[in-house]
Amino acid sequence: MSLRKMLRAGALVLTLAPLGxxxxxxxxxxxAPDLYVLTAPSPQAPDAAPAMRAQIVVEPFSAPAALDTARxxxxxxxxxxxxxxGARWSDRAPRMIAALAVETLHNTGRFPAVIGAGSAARTDLxxxxxxxxxxxxxxxxxxxxxxxxxxxxxxxARLLRASDRSIVASREFSATAPSASGKMTxxxxxxxxALGQVxxxxxxxxLDEGAKAWPKPASS
Numbered sequence: 001m002s003l004r005k006m007l008r009a010g011a012l013v014l015t016l017a018p019l020g021x022x023x024x025x026x027x028x029x030x031x032a033p034d035l036y037v038l039t040a041p042s043p044q045a046p047d048a049a050p051a052m053r054a055q056i057v058v059e060p061f062s063a064p065a066a067l068d069t070a071r072x073x074x075x076x077x078x079x080x081x082x083x084x085x086g087a088r089w090s091d092r093a094p095r096m097i098a099a100l101a102v103e104t105l106h107n108t109g110r111f112p113a114v115i116g117a118g119s120a121a122r123t124d125l126x127x128x129x130x131x132x133x134x135x136x137x138x139x140x141x142x143x144x145x146x147x148x149x150x151x152x153x154x155x156x157a158r159l160l161r162a163s164d165r166s167i168v169a170s171r172e173f174s175a176t177a178p179s180a181s182g183k184m185t186x187x188x189x190x191x192x193x194a195l196g197q198v199x200x201x202x203x204x205x206x207l208d209e210g211a212k213a214w215p216k217p218a219s220s
Contacts, residue, residue: 033088036072036188038096040103043200045110049207054124054214055113056105056206057162060098061155063131067093072187073135074149081135087184093134097155097195101127104199110207125168125210127202129157132172134195136179136187149179151190153198159209169209173198 067073070092071083089096098116105114105127115121133154138147154174158167177193180186 031086033086034184035088035090036184037090038100038188038192038195040100040107041196041200042107043104043203045108045204045207049110049204050211052111052207052210052214054111054210055115055122056111056125056127056210057115057117057119057121057123058098058102058105059117059126059128060094061129061131061157063094063134067131067134069093072191075135075137075152077138084136084184084187094131097131097134097199100195101199101202104203105206108203108207123162124214125206126160126162126165127157127206128160129155129170132156133174134191136190149182149187149190151177151179151187151194153191153194155198155202157202157205159206159213161213168213169205171205173201173205175201 066081069083070088070090072087072089074082074084076082091099102114102116105111113121113123115123131154133152135152136149137152139150140147152174153176154172156170156172158170160167175194175197177190177197179190
């Protein structure tokens with residue numbers, strides 16, 4: 001290599017090095033977001049409810065792009081979506097919800113097997129659907145001229161036969177829960193309460209509809 005080429009290469013290295021150092025410094029200097037998780041409820045099935053014979057797979061619910069994220073959604077108005085700064089779910093919302101749905105159905109103690117998507121295990125029924133709302137929203141306090149925050153969860157669930165993907169049953173589920181304050185921990189607690197109610201309702205509905213679709217054979 002000629003002296004001129006060596007000098008040009010050295011100058012390029014010296015030019016890029018400060019840029020790389022600055023980029024690394026910026027990444028290291030940014031505070032990591034606070035991560036939050038939600039919990040699976042343990043719904044109590046009625047004593048008369050039959051145990052399910054069918055094995056069920058829970059597939060991730062579909063969601064619009066604004067909700068298909070790990071960012072925590074805040075809706076100051078029905079037509080506006082924002083995200084809380086410095087706070088994230090531990091996973092993308094549809095994946096987190098699906099994992100909690102698996103755990104919730106398992107917690108009923110009435111299903112022979114509840115698995116997540118991607119398993120090679122044989123399944124009889126599939127639970128899926130759409131996330132229609134999963135957000136904290138601002139609500140007005142009547143007559144006080146003040147506002148508060150509540151978590152709103154709306155899902156449209158479908159129970160399918162795994163063999164041909166035919167719809168066995170479908171229904172919308174919704175719940176709201178007030179936040180005790182504007183603190184992030186209280187907002188997450190409100191999300192937890194609203195989601196817990198919806199998942200409990202879906203689990204008991206799945207148990208009922210699944211028993212109809214996969215009845216116990218008559219004894220000989």
